[in-house]
Structure formats: C-alpha cells, structure tokens
Amino acid sequence: MSAQLLISGVIFGLSIGSIFFLMAIGLSLCFGLMRIISLDQLLYYSIGAYITYSLSLATGSVWLGVLGGLVVAGIAAFAVERLVFRRIYERELTFSMITSFGILIGGIGVIKFFWGVVPRPVPVPMMVQIDIVGTEVPVYRLIVIGIAVLVYVGIWLFLNRTIIGKAIRAGIENVEHVEGLGINVSRLFTITFIIAGALSGLAGGLHAPLIMVDPSMGLEVLAFVFMVVIIGGLGSIKGTLISAFIVGQVVSLGSLIYAPLAQMAPFAIMLLILLIKPTGLYGSALLKR
Amino acid sequence: MKAFRWWWGILLAFALLAVARVFLPLPFVNEVVIFSIYTMGCSFLLGRVGLISFGQPAYLAVGAYGTAFYMFYFGANPYIGILLGVLSGLVVSFIVGPLFVRLRSDYFALVNLALAVIVFYLMQKVLVGITKGDNGLWFLTSIASTPVLNLGKPSHFFIFALLVALAVWAFYKYLDDSIYGACCLATKINEDKLRFLGYSNYSVRLLAFVIANTTTALAGAMYAVYLGFVSPEISSPSRAADPVIVTILGGVGTLYGPIVGAFAYTGMKDVISKLIGNWELFIGFLLVFIMLAGEKGIWGSLQPLLEKLLFRKRSTTGTADSGEAHR
Numbered sequence: 001m002s003a004q005l006l007i008s009g010v011i012f013g014l015s016i017g018s019i020f021f022l023m024a025i026g027l028s029l030c031f032g033l034m035r036i037i038s039l040d041q042l043l044y045y046s047i048g049a050y051i052t053y054s055l056s057l058a059t060g061s062v063w064l065g066v067l068g069g070l071v072v073a074g075i076a077a078f079a080v081e082r083l084v085f086r087r088i089y090e091r092e093l094t095f096s097m098i099t100s101f102g103i104l105i106g107g108i109g110v111i112k113f114f115w116g117v118v119p120r121p122v123p124v125p126m127m128v129q130i131d132i133v134g135t136e137v138p139v140y141r142l143i144v145i146g147i148a149v150l151v152y153v154g155i156w157l158f159l160n161r162t163i164i165g166k167a168i169r170a171g172i173e174n175v176e177h178v179e180g181l182g183i184n185v186s187r188l189f190t191i192t193f194i195i196a197g198a199l200s201g202l203a204g205g206l207h208a209p210l211i212m213v214d215p216s217m218g219l220e221v222l223a224f225v226f227m228v229v230i231i232g233g234l235g236s237i238k239g240t241l242i243s244a245f246i247v248g249q250v251v252s253l254g255s256l257i258y259a260p261l262a263q264m265a266p267f268a269i270m271l272l273i274l275l276i277k278p279t280g281l282y283g284s285a286l287l288k289r
Numbered sequence: 290m291k292a293f294r295w296w297w298g299i300l301l302a303f304a305l306l307a308v309a310r311v312f313l314p315l316p317f318v319n320e321v322v323i324f325s326i327y328t329m330g331c332s333f334l335l336g337r338v339g340l341i342s343f344g345q346p347a348y349l350a351v352g353a354y355g356t357a358f359y360m361f362y363f364g365a366n367p368y369i370g371i372l373l374g375v376l377s378g379l380v381v382s383f384i385v386g387p388l389f390v391r392l393r394s395d396y397f398a399l400v401n402l403a404l405a406v407i408v409f410y411l412m413q414k415v416l417v418g419i420t421k422g423d424n425g426l427w428f429l430t431s432i433a434s435t436p437v438l439n440l441g442k443p444s445h446f447f448i449f450a451l452l453v454a455l456a457v458w459a460f461y462k463y464l465d466d467s468i469y470g471a472c473c474l475a476t477k478i479n480e481d482k483l484r485f486l487g488y489s490n491y492s493v494r495l496l497a498f499v500i501a502n503t504t505t506a507l508a509g510a511m512y513a514v515y516l517g518f519v520s521p522e523i524s525s526p527s528r529a530a531d532p533v534i535v536t537i538l539g540g541v542g543t544l545y546g547p548i549v550g551a552f553a554y555t556g557m558k559d560v561i562s563k564l565i566g567n568w569e570l571f572i573g574f575l576l577v578f579i580m581l582a583g584e585k586g587i588w589g590s591l592q593p594l595l596e597k598l599l600f601r602k603r604s605t606t607g608t609a610d611s612g613e614a615h616r
Contacts, residue, residue, distance in 0.1 A: 037395060087581060093395050094341040095580065098537055101530055102576030109570025223406050226399050234395070264410045267403040271388075274400060278392055 007135040009252050015141035015210070017248020018148030022203035023221070024228040024240045025155065026196025032172040032235030033192050034089055036096035040080060042218030042225070043107035044073040044197040048204030049213045050115055053122050062125035066205035073201020074194050081193040089189065104218060112215045119212035144206050151199065152241055159237070168192060172235060224251070227270045230280055239282025299458045302545055303451055315443050317555065319515060322450040324535065325551035326457055327508035330501035331532035333461060336542020337470065338497040339477030340394055344401025345532045347408045348502040350524030352378045352509025354412065354420070357519040361426045365433035367440040371510040378506020382499045390494040405529050413521035420521065429517025440514055450511060457504060462544060464500070473497055505532075534572065537579055540589030549588040 023045055030038040048069030055065035080103060088096055126143070129136040159165035167188055171178045179185045204217075211217070228247050232239030247266050255262030273281065310318050327349060334340045355377030356370040364370070389400055412420045420426065432441040439445045464470045472493045475483040480490045513519045531554075539550025554572075561568040579586055 084577060084581065094335070094339075094398070097341065097395070097398065098533060099577055099580040101533070102573045102580065104573070105530075105569045106573025106577060109567050109573055112567055113570065223402060226402065230396065230399055259414070264407055264415070267407050270403055271400065274392065274396060275388060278396065 003133070004135045005256060006253075007132060008137060009256050010249065011132075011137050011141055011145075013249040013252030014245065015144045015248070016251055017245040018145050019203050019207045020221070020225055020228045020247055021148050021241055021244035022151060022206070023200050023225045024232070024244055025151070025237060026200050027225065027229050028232070028235055028237060028240045029168075029192050029196050031229075033168055033175075034085075034189050035093065036085065036089065037093060037100065038085075038193075038196065039097060039100040039222070040103040040107065041196060041200040042222050043104045044077055044200035045204035045207075045221070046108070046111055046215065046218045047076055048073045048201030049122075049208040049217060050111060050120075050204075051201075052205040052208045053115075053120050053213050056122055062123060062209060065122075065208075066202065069205035069208075070198050070202045073204070074198035077197020077200075078190065078194050080197075081190055085189075085193065086186075108215050108218065115215070117215055119214035121212055122208040124209040140209065144210075147202075147206065151202075152237075155237060164188070164191060224266065227266050231270055231273050233280030233282040236280075236282035239280060243281060295462070296459075298544070299455065299462060302458070302548060303455050306454075306548070307451060310447060315447060317559065319443060319447050319450060321548075321551050321555050322447070322454050323508055323511050323515060324555060325548045326450075326454055326511065327505060328532045328535045328539070328547035328551055329457060329461060330504035330508075332536040332539070332542065332547045333464075333504070334497065334501045335533070335536055336546075337465075337473045337477065338494060338501075340390070340494065340498070341398045341533065342401040343398045343529045343533065344403070344405040345502075345505050346524040346529050347401065347405040348378055348382065348505040349509035349512070350405075350408050350412065350521075351381045352506030353513040353519045353523050354509075355506070356510040356513040357426045357428065358419070360428040360432065360513070365431050366435065367432050367514045368435065371507070371514060374510025374513065375503060375507045378509070379499065379503045381506075382502035386495050386498045386502075390491065390498050402529055405524055409521055409524045412524065423520060423522075425518050425520030425522075427518040432514065432517065441517075443515075446515055450515075453507070453511070457507070458544065465544065469493070469496070534576060536586075537576060538586055540586030540592070543586070543588050543592065545592075546586055546588040549591075550586065553587055 023041060026041045026044075027038060030036055030041075048066075051069040051072045052062065052065035055068045056062040059065070084099065084103065085096070088099055124138075124140050126138075126140045128139045130139055130142075131137075157165075159169050167178055167183050168191075171185065171188060175185055178188070224247060228240060228244045231246065232241070232243035246269075250266050250269060251262050254265040306318065306322065327345070330348070331342060331345050334342055352374040354374075356374035359373045360367070360370045385404065389397060392400060413422055429441075434441055438449045440449060464473075472483060472488050475486075475488075476490050476493050483490055483493070509523070512523065535550040535554045536546065537550075538554055539546030539548070557571065558568055561571050
C-alpha cells in the first residue's frame with residue numbers, strides 16, 4: 001500500500017470517526033445519566049442533514065445550514081423529551097429502546113412526507129485541498145475532525161468546570177444524591193437530552209456534504225454508532241472518543257485492503273472486545289437503577 | 290375433556306386463520322402464517338425470558354440459506370430442505386448462544402444486530418461464489434412435487450404452514466405450562482431468586498435462546514420454500530426490528546400475540562401503503578402509543594375483554610355441568 005493511499009485513508013477514517021463520535025456522545029450521555037437507550041438520536045441526525053440541505057439550498061451557505069440543523073435538532077429533541085421520555089424514565093432499558101425506535105421510524109415517515117424519498121445532494125462547502133506529505137487532502141474533512149475535537153474539549157470543560165456539568169457527572173454516579181442536594185434533576189435530564197440531540201444534528205449536518213441525504217440515512221449508520229458506544233463502554237465520553245476513531249480507522253483502512261471488510265471488520269472487532277471485556281473498553285458496570 | 294380444554298384456544302385460533310383463507314388472498318395468509326412463526330421466537334425471548342434481540346434476521350437467514358443450499362445444489366425434496374434449514378439454525382444458535390446469553394440485555398440486543406449485519410455481508414459479498422450475491426438463489430422450478438402435500442403449490446403450502454404453526458403453538462403452550470416455562474419467567478423477573486432455588490440462569494437462557502432461534506430458522510426455511518428463492522435481503526439490518534415491532538403490536542409474551550400482531554402488521558402494511566404510501570409514520574407512532582399506553586399490544590388489551598365474555602358464558606355452562614354431576 002502506498003503512503004499516499006495510507007494518508008488519505010487515515011484522514012478519511014478520522015473524519016468518519018468524528019461523525020460517529022458526535023452522534024455516539026449523545027447516546028452515551030443519555031445512557032449514563034438517564035439510563036435510557038435513545039435510538040432516536042439517529043432521527044436528529046437525519047433532521048440535521050435535511051435542514052442543512054434545505055437551508056444551503058435557500059441561502060447558499062452550507063455552514064448556515066449546519067447551524068440551523070443543530071438548532072432544529074435540539075428543538076426536536078426538546079419536544080420528544082417533554083412528550084415521550086418524561087413518562088418512561090423509570091421503565092426498563094428495553095422499554096426505552098423500543099419506544100425510541102418507534103420515534104425513529106415515525107420520524108423517518110415525517111421526513112419522507114416533507115422531503116420525499118429521493119436522495120438529495122448537498123454541496124461541499126470548501127473544495128480546497130491541501131498538501132500533507134505529498135498527499136492532496138480535502139480541507140473539509142480536516143475541518144470536520146477539528147470540530148469533533150473542539151466538541152470533545154467543550155464537553156470536557158462543560159462537565160468539569162460548570163455547576164450543571166458537575167451535577168450531570170454526579171448524576172451519572174447517583175441521581176438520588178444529586179436530587180437530595182436540591183438540584184432539579186428533571187431539568188438536568190432535559191438539558192442533557194437537548195445537548196445530545198443538538199450534537200446528533202451537528203453530526204448530520206457535517207456528514208451531509210460527504211454523502212447523499214436520504215430518509216433512511218439514520219438506519220444506515222445505526223449499527224456503526226452502536227458499535228462505537230459499545231466498544232467505548234456505555235456512559236464514558238473518553239471511551240466513546242477512542243472507540244469512534246478506532247471504528248473510523250477500521251472502516252476506512254479495511255475498505256482499502258478488501259472492500260467487504262469495511263462493513264464486517266468493525267462488527268468482528270466489537271464481538272471480540274465484548275467477549276474479552278463485556279462492558280466495553282472504558283465502561284464501568286453501570287446497571288439500571 | 291381436559292385435553293380439549295388445553296387445545297381449544299389453539300385450535301380456534303387456527304380455525305379462524307383457515308377461515309380467513311377463504312376471504313383473503315392466499316399470498317397474504319401465507320405471509321401471515323410464516324411471519325407469525327418468525328415472530329414467535331422473538332416474542333418468547335422478549336416476553337418470557339426478557340431478552341430483546343434486534344438480530345432475528347440473522348437466524349432467519351441461516352434457516353433460509355440452509356434450505357436454499359440444499360435445494361439449489363443437492364436435492365429437490367422440500368421437506369428435507371426445511372429439515373436441514375431448521376437443523377442449521379439449531380447448530381448456529383448452539384455455537385453463538387453460549388457467547389451471547391452471558392451478556393447484559395442491552396448488549397445482547399446489539400450483539401445480535403451485529404450478527405445480522407455480519408450474516409448479511411457474508412451472504413452478499415464474501416461467499417458470493419456460493420450464494421450468487423444480490424441475485425440470490427432461485428430454485429422455484431426445481432422443487433420436486435411430493436405425494437400428499439405438494440409444497441410447490443401455494444394452496445398446499447398453506448395447509449402445510451398451518452399444520453407446522455399449529456405444532457409450534459402447541460409446543461410453546463406446553464413450554465408455558467411446564468416448570469421450564471416458569472423458570473424462564475423467573476429469570477426475567479428475578480434471577481437472584483432463581484439461582485437461590487438451585488437453577489442456573491445461564492442454562493435456562495441458553496435453552497430459551499436455542500429454542501427461539503430454531504423457531505426463527507424454521508420460519509426462514511419456510512420462507513425459502515414458499516418464495517422459491519433466497520437473497521441476502523432476508524437478513525437486511527434495516528428490517529431487523531420487524532419481529533420486535535410485531536411482538537409489541539400483538540402483545541409481549543402472550544401466546545396469540547404473534548398471530549394477531551403478524552395479521553395486523555401485514556394488513557396495515559398492505560392497506561396503508563396503498564392509501565397514503567407512508568406506513569412507517571403510522572407504524573412508528575403506533576408503536577410509541579402502545580408503549581406509552583402500557584405496552585399491552587392488541588392481543589394483550591383484547592384478552593381481558595374476551596375472557597370476561599367467555600367467563601360469563603363458562604360460569605353458566607359450569608353450573609349446568611355441576612347440575613348434571615349431581616344428577
């Protein structure tokens with residue numbers, strides 16, 4: 001394998017990993033704090049992508065579209081949390097899984113209703129390529145990686161330096177104690193859910209120019225996002241980041257070696273990791289309260 | 290009399306299905322019967338053992354390909370084909386079962402999904418020399434006609450499918466009544482207590498996993514013979530949640546839930562996609578509604594009403610019986 005192919009493969013893997021990370025972080029936070037598995041994050045991802053498509057068509061700026069996607073996805077997440085999840089926090093894990101899956105397919109139906117079933121292209125906002133050790137690399141992919149790193153730093157600062165973030169971290173350990181300290185846990189849940197939804201929307205908006213936008217795009221990445229969360233360990237942000245980049249590299253470099261490997265290798269790795277360490281790389285033995 | 294009381298629910302259900310055959314198109318009822326067998330495995334896992342699996346298509350595909358390989362390359366007898374499909378499902382679930390049932394329920398769901406994806410790509414890309422990739426294996430014309438029930442004919446196939454489904458339901462009803470069925474419920478509700486009673490949670494779950502997935506493989510084998518062809522599409526991850534949806538729709542863990550659910554789901558899919566062409570919207574929100582309304586499903590909500598009706602009837606017949614006994 002030539003060095004040029006390798007470098008572009010690694011960059012491709014990192015940018016795919018960044019998208020996976022942005023989506024998985026929401027799932028991971030939701031599981032950690034509320035103990036729900038929120039499959040509807042994939043709906044906010046599709047919403048983000050579609051809003052990006054429509055706004056970039058209307059205003060000509062993809063970046064504005066991404067911003068709009070982030071906001072609309074956050075609003076949708078807020079509505080769903082208020083209407084549905086509020087009622088099911090105390091239920092079993094499988095319960096939230098099935099309910100959120102219902103929201104996901106219902107939402108796909110809504111998207112089909114508004115935008116139709118035809119895949120839509122979104123223009124790449126920056127066509128510039130730069131030279132890294134003799135390889136032409138698209139700047140847009142580097143920006144995607146940069147945004148993911150920024151989000152990681154931002155989330156880290158939020159969780160470690162602000163009162164709400166500290167309350168969220170404490171809530172992951174023990175919600176009753178946080179409630180006992182006089183913090184409004186139900187508002188904490190809402191804030192976390194909105195953050196998760198908005199980040200999924202951001203992932204959708206950033207991913208839109210790299211692929212075609214179609215209604216079932218959420219289902220296509222579902223398996224990969226879950227794999228990222230499982231390999232990293234449910235409820236751990238650091239594990240999510242590391243496993244997102246592992247999965248990204250496996251998908252990208254695997255497809256360079258042997259094309260069908262790109263889809264299968266990550267699953268094989270996930271099975272292997274789960275058999276060795278059933279809670280994932282950084283997961284603790286978090287159980288349903 | 291006792292035997293009749295045990296059987297009458299199942300017989301009534303399948304008699305109704307047989308009557309439905311007269312009014313509804315044949316492909317529809319065939320689809321319903323096979324789909325309800327497919328769902329039965331998932332319903333047993335979810336409702337009785339508490340394991341949710343988003344990877345049922347994997348076992349469906351194993352059964353379907355087990356049959357298809359035999360039918361395409363070796364022989365022509367559909368009965369042997371179905372038997373081999375079931376056997377391959379049994380073998381595969383015995384291989385993966387010990388690894389999977391140790392996992393926690395949320396991981397279990399996702400590992401099964403991963404298996405479905407692996408099987409999908411295995412059949413679509415890796416084993417393309419044997420499976421013919423996306424084109425699939427076609428063997429409809431080479432199905433040998435058998436003396437009593439000719440499975441190549443859809444009308445004969447319906448009778449066969451009905452008999453198989455009857456056997457499957459009787460088997461699951463028997464399981465529900467047995468001590469093993471009680472152990473399954475116990476491992477769902479309180480595994481510590483079951484361990485305290487001296488049973489192994491692991492082996493109870495493993496047996497349930499094997500039983501459920503062999504049932505799923507049976508459905509796959511029947512799909513293969515019914516359609517006369519098998520393609521990787523059968524284990525497509527995008528259809529992974531179908532059996533879960535049907536299970537919830539019918540009523541989790543109930544005996545007749547899968548039939549009612551399969552009937553409603555297949556019917557709604559046909560009717561709604563004809564009317565508004567956007568049935569995901571409807572199914573999705575129906576699913577959320579059922580979950581919020583207490584996850585009873587269609588059969589789960591109907592059952593108490595029916596029992597009330599029947600109970601009133603039975604109480605009158607009951608007094609009549611005792612009156613006879615006195616005489």
